[in-house]
Amino acid sequence: MFNTQIEATARALVARGKGILAADESTGTIEKRFKSVGVACTEENRRAYRELLFTTPGLGEFISGVILFDETIRKKAADGTRFVEVLHRQGIIPGIKVDKGAKVLAGFAGEKITEGLDGLRERLAEYRELGARFTKWRAVITVGAAIPTDPCLRANAHALARFAALSQEAGLVPIVEPEVLMDGDHAIQRHGEVTQRTLRIVFDALAEHRVRLEAMLLKPNMVLAGQECPQQAGVSDVADATLRCMKRTVPAAVPGLVFLSGGQSEVRATEHLNAMNQCGAVPWELSFSFGRALQAPVLSAWAGLPANAAGAQKQLLLRACSNSAARLARYSNSREALQT
Numbered sequence: 353m354f355n356t357q358i359e360a361t362a363r364a365l366v367a368r369g370k371g372i373l374a375a376d377e378s379t380g381t382i383e384k385r386f387k388s389v390g391v392a393c394t395e396e397n398r399r400a401y402r403e404l405l406f407t408t409p410g411l412g413e414f415i416s417g418v419i420l421f422d423e424t425i426r427k428k429a430a431d432g433t434r435f436v437e438v439l440h441r442q443g444i445i446p447g448i449k450v451d452k453g454a455k456v457l458a459g460f461a462g463e464k465i466t467e468g469l470d471g472l473r474e475r476l477a478e479y480r481e482l483g484a485r486f487t488k489w490r491a492v493i494t495v496g497a498a499i500p501t502d503p504c505l506r507a508n509a510h511a512l513a514r515f516a517a518l519s520q521e522a523g524l525v526p527i528v529e530p531e532v533l534m535d536g537d538h539a540i541q542r543h544g545e546v547t548q549r550t551l552r553i554v555f556d557a558l559a560e561h562r563v564r565l566e567a568m569l570l571k572p573n574m575v576l577a578g579q580e581c582p583q584q585a586g587v588s589d590v591a592d593a594t595l596r597c598m599k600r601t602v603p604a605a606v607p608g609l610v611f612l613s614g615g616q617s618e619v620r621a622t623e624h625l626n627a628m629n630q631c632g633a634v635p636w637e638l639s640f641s642f643g644r645a646l647q648a649p650v651l652s653a654w655a656g657l658p659a660n661a662a663g664a665q666k667q668l669l670l671r672a673c674s675n676s677a678a679r680l681a682r683y684s685n686s687r688e689a690l691q692t
């Protein structure tokens with residue numbers, strides 16, 4: 353009964369010139385981010401920071417959706433307006449991270465499996481009631497000499513497919529995120545091979561579980577050299593390697609790819625997105641669902657002080673606007689300098 357509606361939501365999330373703000377850090381992750389700028393991880397600081405993000409004037413011009421965390425979807429702005437309503441007023445679609453994190457995969461040293469399927473049907477019904485219209489589940493794939501193993505890839509793909517099928521059943525658009533980490537010293541070719549193998553196994557599992565490709569989005573990593581690799585790839589090499597990998601593995605029925613930033617610097621992530629959009633016709637929208645690459649400068653500018661809120665919002669708008677330009681293949685580095 354939800355078919356038409358969720359397909360329309362999937363397309364709205366990758367509307368021209370717009371992308372997604374991932375603000376779904378778990379309490380542990382946001383604690384790390386706060387610590388880096390000397391902010392205490394209290395419930396009120398987490399609420400105040402999310403309020404700052406969501407009330408940024410004009411954000412809806414560049415941002416189609418925001419991914420929330422369980423705690424955040426239940427919270428309100430200082431004036432008593434529910435965050436979900438704050439986002440609606442900006443024309444932004446609220447979404448929710450529904451996995452329960454990546455845990456050690458028993459028997460497979462160095463590999464992880466994402467948990468959270470038990471009770472998911474009931475949690476999804478509640479999130480829909482609370483106003484969510486899309487969901488996200490992240491699998492974490494680590495690159496090493498002998499990993500990832502096929503059992504790790506298959507276990508994670510199975511969980512992603514079950515999550516996606518349950519989300520569609522609940523009338524929610526699943527964002528399927530199999531992240532191949534950029535940690536390590538691997539060359540870009542190895543990252544490409546692992547990403548390709550991962551996506552093949554993920555799309556096989558999605559087909560087996562009858563997930564409707566038109567009513568989902570893929571959140572892939574870009575194909576990069578490992579962070580510790582002495583040979584870093586250039587912007588056009590990353591764009592070429594990423595698109596080659598996606599063309600080989602992602603069916604054209606998927607409406608959009610919303611890339612994660614994965615620890616790249618914010619400007620680099622934007623440059624890569626722009627370069628991909630300059631490469632010409634592909635069957636999907638090439639967009640973003642960035643966490644760190646949208647928020648890092650915002651957190652630094654805020655540093656927990658209410659007096660810094662307006663300046664921090666300016667940083668968010670700048671990143672959102674730059675990534676919007678990259679969606680349209682119109683980003684240029686020099687525009688940033690003009691606006692800061």
Ligand code: 13P
Nearest residue numbers: 374612613614642643644
């Ligand atoms: P990053 O862009 O910081 O990688 O975060 C995106 C995200 O949602 C990870 O699950």
